[in-house]
Amino acid sequence: MAVGLSEPVNILPVAGIELASVACGIKSRGREDLVLIKLDSDSTCAATFTQNSFAAAPVLVAKKHLAQTHPRVLLINSGNANAGTGEQGIQNALQSCEWVAQALACKVEEVLPFSTGVIGEPLPMEALGAGVTAASQHLAVDNWMAAVRGIMTTDTIAKAVSKQIMIKDRPVTITGIAKGSGMICPNMATMLAFIGTDARVSDAYLQHCLDGAVAKSFNSITVDSDTSTNDACLLMASGASNNALIDADSDDAAAFSQALDEVCLYLAHAVVRDGEGATKFISVNVVAAASLKEARDVGYRIAHSPLVKTALFASDPNWGRILAAVGNAGIENLVAENVSIYLDDVCIVSGGCRDAGYTEAAGQRVMHQSEIIIKVVLGRGEVETTIWTTDLSHDYVTINSDYRS
């Protein structure tokens, strides 16, 4: 069902990072649901988390542990979000970290917990404990694909990508995995994404790169305008490639940052392509804006509009709905006469109304595509951005009416 997305190929191991994935019974039907990711002792790390006020227990614990020391192990379970679970949820997250610390001989604060799945149910601690024991015996560097299966919930396809770049004649690998399909409108981070590299990178520069990459990728997508309680994105650098340390002043800083951007963008696009019920992959490109904020406001207004999204599902070039959405973005003093709108190469609106050369046939041709660029020219400045989203289909309603039943 995912739009233009195939099973990942050539996913490369990352020296210094071992993974394991087991089925411990949190998800049904024997599906993998518990993942461990273990880092070499000299690793650096960067992270971003959800801005939701009801951040889940594992998010709170992970942030606290990150503030104390460098992480050594990530524990991720799918099938249960451990969100909306109050003090007991915190205790359960801490207990699971404790089990990991015992199994892998590290400190409890060196363990970061992550959870994804249904909100508001208590974590099944017995299953989880058994899972930690089992997983801790199967750690291996070539388990990235097993790990991605272990973090999936409503995803229909695994999302993983690898990239290699040369840092001073030394090959460096970046491999990332992500899960997410619904409750997708990240704010500072997204869903769950775990990215590893064997590069040696300073903590500060790693965080700088991650912030930049996330802004342009995970924080520029939406499936359904709902921000999750559990969003997190982790970037781990094991340093095993033994390159000269990369920091902001390195010659290689830009190359590393760009490679990370590409990994994050691939994963963010993959989440949208696998968006719940998606039949189309839509890029909303807003140009000639006066500020990034207004460009994003217009882009998200279009990307969130159920009327635009159902028209996209129906392949109906009902461009009036796009026009109305632009008009609803709350841009002060927007001059309708300066606005143009394109569907791919077809100009549908110029001077604020239907372009003289526009034909329904031309609009229809683009709307039948499975990948469409909606370009909005605001005529106010020079800032540009792109937001990626899906259409809104019957399957979206079906999936979200059936999720728990």
Place this chain on the structure above:
Amino acid sequence: MAVGLSEPVNILPVAGIELASVACGIKSRGREDLVLIKLDSDSTCAATFTQNSFAAAPVLVAKKHLAQTHPRVLLINSGNANAGTGEQGIQNALQSCEWVAQALACKVEEVLPFSTGVIGEPLPMEALGAGVTAASQHLAVDNWMAAVRGIMTTDTIAKAVSKQIMIKDRPVTITGIAKGSGMICPNMATMLAFIGTDARVSDAYLQHCLDGAVAKSFNSITVDSDTSTNDACLLMASGASNNALIDADSDDAAAFSQALDEVCLYLAHAVVRDGEGATKFISVNVVAAASLKEARDVGYRIAHSPLVKTALFASDPNWGRILAAVGNAGIENLVAENVSIYLDDVCIVSGGCRDAGYTEAAGQRVMHQSEIIIKVVLGRGEVETTIWTTDLSHDYVTINSDYRS
């Protein structure tokens, strides 16, 4: 299909206001699509309009005419919004006012045009001209029900209500009609609503009453988060009942204002109950907020959430989605531990997590109802508000995938 809404009964004529409705061929299948509403010469009037930056041509013309003089005639067509039509749209709106002025012997600026329907298509002027001629010969005071049929688009049921109150022993009538089912997230006004009264009311107090009533009714509803380009709400007072003039200082000011509130609330609820694909009528009641803005932000965040709306459609007490939506409302320093959430009388969340006494069976019982109150206690202050909305069903997707085809 509308939730808990029947055909209007006992719709009362309003002395001093005549209406006519004809089918002139803008809508298909011979459905009524052109309405005239004629006011006595001493009428006062109040209005609110959409805040969409791409306000339709008739909205621009109506605002301009309103600024010049008191209106005598309203011309409303359905089936075509005359929006996104540029300068030609303005010319067409003015031309149609000219025709009305000729037919009914008034000035062109005494005519207010309104349009609703598909965006971006030119008005079919020949049909409209013939419709004006025909309608001008059928004006009568008891045509409110014909008029409501003439302004409907995707509405499945007519929305009309009458109320009578006594102003100093003299009966005064308020009758209102509205249309709207999709693209419903009014901002300062909504869809189209026309409300007439035979009371004598000063212009200033009429506008004051309308602003207050609209804020608590049309501006507190959402079906799909999209604000229309054509929203307008008109309140006309003919003065035919010959009561003492009502203004802010009158003894009767409060009684009139309250009756108007009730009329607007009925019509706004009717629009939600007939929301596209609606199977449920949802009241989101936010209490103990620190400000009206944050109460409305939380209310709308829940009411706009596709995940909450699909759970409501499925009768699934997936309250974690409500919790996540509250957390996404961007309320600074929201203390999760102070938040409680109720479904009708069932407490689902207290202290920021699942209430100890909550059972799935209790949540399920409420979720099966066709009318549900979601109550959120923020624990921050004393402000309260209510937002009304619908669920998100397969029929919503069907209706909006098929609208133009």
